[in-house]
Amino acid sequence: MTSETVTEQDTDSKKWQEALRKMLPAGAPLPDEDQLDYSIAVEYDGPLPLPTASIPTVDPVSISRFSRFRKLQNGTAKSVVSRPSRASNQFDNDSSSNTNSISVSNANLSDQQFDSCSDEFENDVDVDSVENSTNLANSVNSGSSENVVSETKNLSKKKMCNRCGKKNRFLLRGIESCIVCDAGYCSNCVLKAMGSMPEGRKCVSCIGMPIDELKRPSLGKSSKILLRVCSPLEVAQIMKAETECKANQLRPEQLIVNGRQLHDEELAEIFGCSVPPQKLKPGRYWYDKDSGLWGKEGEKPDRIISSKLNIGGKLQLDASNGNTKVFINGREITKVELRVLKMANVQCPRDTHFWVYDDGSYEEEGQNNIKGNIWGKASTRLVSALFSLPVPPESPSRSKEDPTTFSSKSVPAYLEKESVHKLLLFGIEGSGTSTIFKQAKCLYGKKYTAEELQNIKLTIQSNLYKYLSVLLEGRERFEEEFLFKNDHPVLDADGSSPGETASNRNKQCIYSINQRLKHFSDWLLEIMAIGDMDAFFPAATREYAPVVDEIWKDPAIQETYKRKEELPFLPDVARYFLDRAIEVSSNEYEPSEKDILYAEGVTPSNGLSSIEFSCDDHNLSSDDYYDNFEYQSPLTKYQLIRISSKGMQDGCRWLEMFEDARMVVFCIALSDYDQVYSHGTGPPQNKMLASKELFESTVKNPSFSDTPFVLLFNKYDAFEDKINQSPITNCEWLKDFNPLKPHHNNQSLASQAYYFMAMKFKKLYFSITGRKLFVWQTRALERKSVDEAVMYLTEVLKWEEDKNEGVYGNAGDESFYSGEVTTSPYVAQE
Numbered sequence: 001m002t003s004e005t006v007t008e009q010d011t012d013s014k015k016w017q018e019a020l021r022k023m024l025p026a027g028a029p030l031p032d033e034d035q036l037d038y039s040i041a042v043e044y045d046g047p048l049p050l051p052t053a054s055i056p057t058v059d060p061v062s063i064s065r066f067s068r069f070r071k072l073q074n075g076t077a078k079s080v081v082s083r084p085s086r087a088s089n090q091f092d093n094d095s096s097s098n099t100n101s102i103s104v105s106n107a108n109l110s111d112q113q114f115d116s117c118s119d120e121f122e123n124d125v126d127v128d129s130v131e132n133s134t135n136l137a138n139s140v141n142s143g144s145s146e147n148v149v150s151e152t153k154n155l156s157k158k159k160m161c162n163r164c165g166k167k168n169r170f171l172l173r174g175i176e177s178c179i180v181c182d183a184g185y186c187s188n189c190v191l192k193a194m195g196s197m198p199e200g201r202k203c204v205s206c207i208g209m210p211i212d213e214l215k216r217p218s219l220g221k222s223s224k225i226l227l228r229v230c231s232p233l234e235v236a237q238i239m240k241a242e243t244e245c246k247a248n249q250l251r252p253e254q255l256i257v258n259g260r261q262l263h264d265e266e267l268a269e270i271f272g273c274s275v276p277p278q279k280l281k282p283g284r285y286w287y288d289k290d291s292g293l294w295g296k297e298g299e300k301p302d303r304i305i306s307s308k309l310n311i312g313g314k315l316q317l318d319a320s321n322g323n324t325k326v327f328i329n330g331r332e333i334t335k336v337e338l339r340v341l342k343m344a345n346v347q348c349p350r351d352t353h354f355w356v357y358d359d360g361s362y363e364e365e366g367q368n369n370i371k372g373n374i375w376g377k378a379s380t381r382l383v384s385a386l387f388s389l390p391v392p393p394e395s396p397s398r399s400k401e402d403p404t405t406f407s408s409k410s411v412p413a414y415l416e417k418e419s420v421h422k423l424l425l426f427g428i429e430g431s432g433t434s435t436i437f438k439q440a441k442c443l444y445g446k447k448y449t450a451e452e453l454q455n456i457k458l459t460i461q462s463n464l465y466k467y468l469s470v471l472l473e474g475r476e477r478f479e480e481e482f483l484f485k486n487d488h489p490v491l492d493a494d495g496s497s498p499g500e501t502a503s504n505r506n507k508q509c510i511y512s513i514n515q516r517l518k519h520f521s522d523w524l525l526e527i528m529a530i531g532d533m534d535a536f537f538p539a540a541t542r543e544y545a546p547v548v549d550e551i552w553k554d555p556a557i558q559e560t561y562k563r564k565e566e567l568p569f570l571p572d573v574a575r576y577f578l579d580r581a582i583e584v585s586s587n588e589y590e591p592s593e594k595d596i597l598y599a600e601g602v603t604p605s606n607g608l609s610s611i612e613f614s615c616d617d618h619n620l621s622s623d624d625y626y627d628n629f630e631y632q633s634p635l636t637k638y639q640l641i642r643i644s645s646k647g648m649q650d651g652c653r654w655l656e657m658f659e660d661a662r663m664v665v666f667c668i669a670l671s672d673y674d675q676v677y678s679h680g681t682g683p684p685q686n687k688m689l690a691s692k693e694l695f696e697s698t699v700k701n702p703s704f705s706d707t708p709f710v711l712l713f714n715k716y717d718a719f720e721d722k723i724n725q726s727p728i729t730n731c732e733w734l735k736d737f738n739p740l741k742p743h744h745n746n747q748s749l750a751s752q753a754y755y756f757m758a759m760k761f762k763k764l765y766f767s768i769t770g771r772k773l774f775v776w777q778t779r780a781l782e783r784k785s786v787d788e789a790v791m792y793l794t795e796v797l798k799w800e801e802d803k804n805e806g807v808y809g810n811a812g813d814e815s816f817y818s819g820e821v822t823t824s825p826y827v828a829q830e
């Protein structure tokens with residue numbers, strides 16, 4: 001080794017030390033290389049004030065990680081989602097994959113680039129590898145260099161225009177590909193290569209040829225590229241031709257219905273009927289011509305189409321692979337269907353054979369006696385919709401005689417069902433799921449109706465009495481304790497005995513209230529004890545509002561409130577509403593958005609609630625969020641389904657109904673680590689442990705064996721507030737937390753603890769599933785934080801989809817890449 005190289009290395013290592021020191025909290029010692037704790041990276045919050053030329057920087061080269069969160073601006077990668085806090089990070093990395101690789105280079109980057117890169121660093125460093133690594137260089141190069149290079153090659157090929165061969169900057173905005181041969185063209189070449197597009201987006205040489213079936217879902221969905229080179233009207237025409245021209249249609253032999261290939265006229269019959277199966281793809285299906293139920297072979301029904309079509313073979317008993325011993329029109333139904341039938345109060349013991357007609361009326365086979373209508377009840381329709389079972393359209397023209405009179409206008413969203421991604425949201429009591437749900441509803445859902453608002457108002461008004469009664473009960477207890485203590489004072493050191501005990505009995509104490517209020521208190525507590533509150537309220541609301549206000553302001557109650565930690569049933573929001581008792585109780589009161597957010601009992605406490613939204617509903621997300629993306633179908637719908645904590649306790653019976661959920665969003669309040677949880681008959685337990693148990697059992701639930709999980713760590717604000725007073729090691733499971741000392745403030749400690757807990761859960765999840773757990777943090781009371789969380793969820797879905805489709809294997813590739821790969825010196829060394 002020459003002396004020159006030695007000095008070079010020396011200087012390098014000094015630079016590293018200098019850079020590290022800047023990243024560490026002020027005064028923190030430079031850790032040993034061996035014990036370097038890289039979770040400190042979450043602290044990093046901006047470019048270092050060092051000459052950029054000499055700073056080792058982080059260059060994003062990981063291809064598959066580019067996504068909407070890493071969209072490119074001016075050639076640099078930047079996190080689109082602004083960080084909700086210094087510590088906002090996603091732990092979406094998989095230690096076993098190479099997708100997190102980041103190469104380190106000494107390239108000269110501008111400040112701005114450095115900033116972007118450090119963003120990337122902050123968000124992307126593989127937590128697992130960081131934790132285990134002993135060397136920064138290794139940690140940031142956690143992927144193998146070979147893989148990085150080959151991924152890049154693939155991408156380069158993918159992103160090359162098939163006509164001009166250029167990888168010019170237009171390519172950052174995507175390419176348009178041929179629906180037959182997948183050749184891609186940049187916006188400069190697309191018209192030259194595809195001509196007037198009489199059959200949609202096909203190379204001129206591919207016209208007349210059948211399309212690539214993988215691309216069928218994107219038929220008729222235009223991209224932004226086309227809009228750049230054609231007028232909107234032209235694009236509309238091209239898209240129309242693409243969906244309608246003969247060459248692009250399914251061929252009858254691609255469809256097998258009830259075990260038989262279709263003929264030409266059968267295909268025509270399907271497409272010609274008034275309610276055809278939409279978005280039909282080649283495959284094997286079953287069809288029940290009496291009820292109109294239609295599904296994929298071996299699966300539950302998927303939709304209801306026109307009945308009485310003469311297509312395919314005879315419906316088989318095992319068409320949907322049911323195992324319930326209950327039969328509909330000769331088909332053994334699936335568990336989910338049976339459950340819905342039971343909810344619709346249809347008696348169905350084993351070995352029942354039903355005859356179901358297309359209007360939902362049913363009878364037992366051979367009895368000739370209509371027993372009822374399955375779809376009669378709105379609740380059944382709702383439950384069916386939630387469980388992805390089809391429901392017939394609600395149309396006045398619907399009739400048994402003429403089943404094909406459904407007007408196409410009334411065909412509901414279920415026809416688009418396959419593009420609805422269900423996200424299941426739950427967690428233990430108080431984790432914040434209803435707050436998140438309400439925020440999401442405000443952000444993307446429909447406005448509350450007048451009736452809903454009225455109900456919310458009544459809920460808020462009666463909550464006042466609930467809170468008051470908790471306080472009054474606490475007051476009584478504290479008063480008794482206080483007087484008892486004074487009755488039996490501990491002997492003083494001088495041996496003086498309890499002298500004036502008798503007179504204490506009649507004495508007032510700080511917890512005492514006047515006779516009049518005592519009277520009201522007794523009355524209210526009695527009503528609460530009987531559980532008869534609804535009989536008195538809201539009628540009594542306005543009448544008693546002044547008393548409520550008076551009691552709340554009474555010094556005794558204020559003293560009681562000071563000990564709210566001892567009142568487990570008093571939520572934090574009590575003060576928010578009690579402070580405004582008079583206003584809230586008035587007839588004219590209209591709950592504000594904030595009131596609704598804070599109000600308890602707005603989302604059902606023992607069941608399901610759901611909202612549907614599409615990507616376009618992101619009203620908080622910046623416009624340029626989608627700028628660089630291929631056009632996303634506005635039809636990508638998401639359904640956020642919240643299962644209440646009570647519903648979860650119920651033997652988790654809901655879960656098995658959601659096998660088709662695209663994602664489980666498990667919510668845990670970070671601030672629960674030192675809270676006690678007691679429910680049911682079980683002994684009190686640490687709340688974080690209770691969450692962990694529920695998490696574990698959910699992960700092991702067979703219904704979710706293939707479903708990605710996202711862990712939402714909620715109440716980050718409360719977590720930050722308390723972490724310095726109450727160490728997280730108070731929780732048995734978190735005993736081995738060993739923060740890098742000294743932490744100069746709550747934020748830094750909180751972010752380290754957050755990382756630590758995220759890692760705990762990631763490892764737990766990995767040990768059960770062998771997969772990666774996605775982790776995100778929220779402050780559910782802040783709307784922006786929930787919006788960001790939802791964006792993250794949709795992003796994870798996208799990643800998962802890409803993964804399932806074999807990333808970049810086909811055209812809909814939404815990843816972006818900024819110029820050439822910088823070969824890291826470390827990669828080169830390997």
Ligand SMILES: Nc1nc2c(ncn2[C@@H]2O[C@H](COP(=O)(O)OP(=O)(O)OP(=O)(O)O)[C@@H](O)[C@H]2O)c(=O)[nH]1
Pocket residue numbers: 427428429430431432433434435436571572573597598600605644645646714715716717718778779780781782
């Ligand atoms: N400080 C803080 N409070 C929150 C946050 N999220 C929710 N809360 C409060 O925590 C309490 C419980 O939240 P909920 O949303 O009702 O929790 P939940 O999961 O629906 O719980 P159940 O209704 O018991 O099933 C409410 O008083 C919320 O206002 C948060 O991010 N920070």
Ligand SMILES: [Mg+2]
Pocket residue numbers: 430434435600601
């Ligand atoms: Mg709640």
